[in-house]
Amino acid sequence: MNSPPANFNPHLSVDCVIFGFDGDNLRVLLIKRKGRNTGGTKAGKYKLPGDLIHLKEDLEGAAKRVLAELTGLENIFLRQFSVFGNPNRTTNEEDHAWLEESSGIPISRVVTTAYYSLIRIDKSKTENENNHHASWHKVDELPNLVFDHNQIVEKGLATLRNEIRFEPICFELLPGKFTIRQIQTLYEVIFGKELDNRNFRKKLLKAKYIVPLNEKQKGVAHKPALYYSYNRNKYVETREDVLYYNF
Amino acid sequence: MNSPPANFNPHLSVDCVIFGFDGDNLRVLLIKRKGRNTGGTKAGKYKLPGDLIHLKEDLEGAAKRVLAELTGLENIFLRQFSVFGNPNRTTNEEDHAWLEESSGIPISRVVTTAYYSLIRIDKSKTENENNHHASWHKVDELPNLVFDHNQIVEKGLATLRNEIRFEPICFELLPGKFTIRQIQTLYEVIFGKELDNRNFRKKLLKAKYIVPLNEKQKGVAHKPALYYSYNRNKYVETREDVLYYNF
Incomplete structure (x- = not known):
């Protein structure tokens, strides 16, 4: 985001909906808007992390750049899910003024390609986040965002809800070792409803790619639960699809 | 495609991968390239149906316009699946020359949003197709297409293969009444492999949205099969997901 405007x-x-899970809530990483070059007169509103793309950059490259600058992380889960190209999407006067000021170039119509990303909140580098005035917001209590960014989050969440039913992508949001209860909580917050413990456990433990570890929780008030880990090679090998199918 | 260039x-x-099923093969509708205004000096190659978008048009609107002009059909299945934005995607010299000639404007970098569409080949209007030099090609025997259009078809097909496992979209490609064998053939050509008759039938007949009709095939050499129809309301109501799950 430090490149010369002509570039x-x-x-x-590109805009990125970056999801994280804090153990209790699904959160989205938002940026409090500042002018890119000058500090900006139209700051204050929240926006998704994103940027105009460089002249010779491809779309995914731009999304990776935004993510790396913001979180300090590379090689994280990133997936294109939609394009937003309504001719009026950037015509709101205040937001448009900010866009021209922060980019330093005249802007007419901007089409944005939206990506969603799944990361571990505790891995994202606080220093990078602070430099970009970024913070984690509960997905069900989002403020009003600039442009059509609320709509982009909504569609990103719908995509996550759909894809997490068929692919073991939930592990991108969980620590390296986890209990079955932790997975269930994650699914419950993503779908916004309670799930039946017994059924969930039963379905989940069928998956060969969820491997029991020789280790239990320590220092918990209840009966300590067994830890598991995700074996990605096993998934790729078997292509077992359904983690927990019918919501 | 008759709009003045300045528009x-x-x-x-936008580019559209339009799939159709002729009873034996999955096909894609391709256009033999001609210059938009002049007849073109760089004709001859095949391309996907598509167009630059109008200044005040949204992306889906542009895709619908292309489809309606090409097939005479409206309200058909259309779904955005990806964006192609590699900075080099339109730099091939011959193709680039054609692009500038046919659009009548200087072109630098073009990002295209790709849609896939499912239609009944017999419903598409031959007159419209002929006007646009369009014809149906077997998806597994495609010629070399312009730009990155082969790659776009490939990704469109991968998307169809994925989504047809979870949603009853196959009916967009079938006639209003069909036999179970016809559905199976369609799945077999899409996945490029034979499926077990007995299992397929069993799974399929579980779905309440596939409704037996009081009518059998006539004039066939084998034992006449029962016709079925698709009840979309029943699907929407029950949200039964799995048509035929494990390929």
Whole structure:
């Protein structure tokens, strides 16, 4: 986000819906808007992390750049899910003024390609987040975002809800070792409803790619639960699809 | 595709992978390239149906326009699946020359949003197709297409293969009444492998949205099969997901 203005394509941007799980809530990483060069007169509102793309950059490259600058992380889960190209999406006067000021170039119509990303909140680097005025917000209590960014989050969440039913992507959000209860809580907050313990456990333990460890929880008030880990090779090998199918 | 050049956004296009099923093969509708205004000096190659978008048009609107002009059909299945934005995707010299000639405007980088569509081949209007030099090609015997269009078809097919496992979209490709064998053939050509008759039938007949009709095939050499129809309301109501799950 430090590139000279002339390096930007004024018509194309990427925006990233970065999901994290804090053990109790699904959260989204938002940026409190500042002017890119000048500090900005139209700051204050929240936005998704994103940027105009560089002239010779491809879309996924731009999304990776935004993520790396913001979190200090590379090689994280990132998936394109939609394009937002309504001709009026950036015409709100205040937001448009901010866009021109922060990019330093005249902007007419911007089409944005939206990505969603799944990360471990505790792995994201606080220093990077602070430099970008970024913070984690509960997905069900989001403020009003600039442009169509609320709509982008909504569609990103719908995509996550759909894809997490068929692929073991939940492990991107969990620590390296976890209990079955932790997975269930994650599914419950993503779908916004309680699930039946017994059924959930039964379905989940069928999956060969969820491997019991020789280790239990320590220092908990209840009966300590067994830890498990995710074996990605086993998933790739067997292609067992359904983690927990019918919601 | 008859709009004055000044009306086009030179940076954004849509391309449509239009799938049809002829009873034996999955096919894709391709256009033999001609210059938009002049007849074109760089004709001859095949391309996907698509166009630069109009200045005040949204992406889906542009895709619908292309489809309606090409097939005479409206309200058909259309779904955005990916964006192709590699900075080099339109730099092939011959193809680039054609692009500038046919659009009548200077073109630098074009990002295209890709849609896939499912239609009944027999419903598409031959007159419209002929006007656009369009024809149906077997998906597994495609010619070399312009730009990255082969790659777009490939990703569209991968998307179809994925989504047809979870949603009853196959009926977009079938006639209003069909036999179970016809559905199976469609799945077999999409996945490129034979499926077990007995299992397929069993799974399929569980779905309440596949409704037996009081009618059998006529004039066939083998034992006439029962016709079925798809009840979309029943699907929406029950949200039964799995049509035929494990391939």
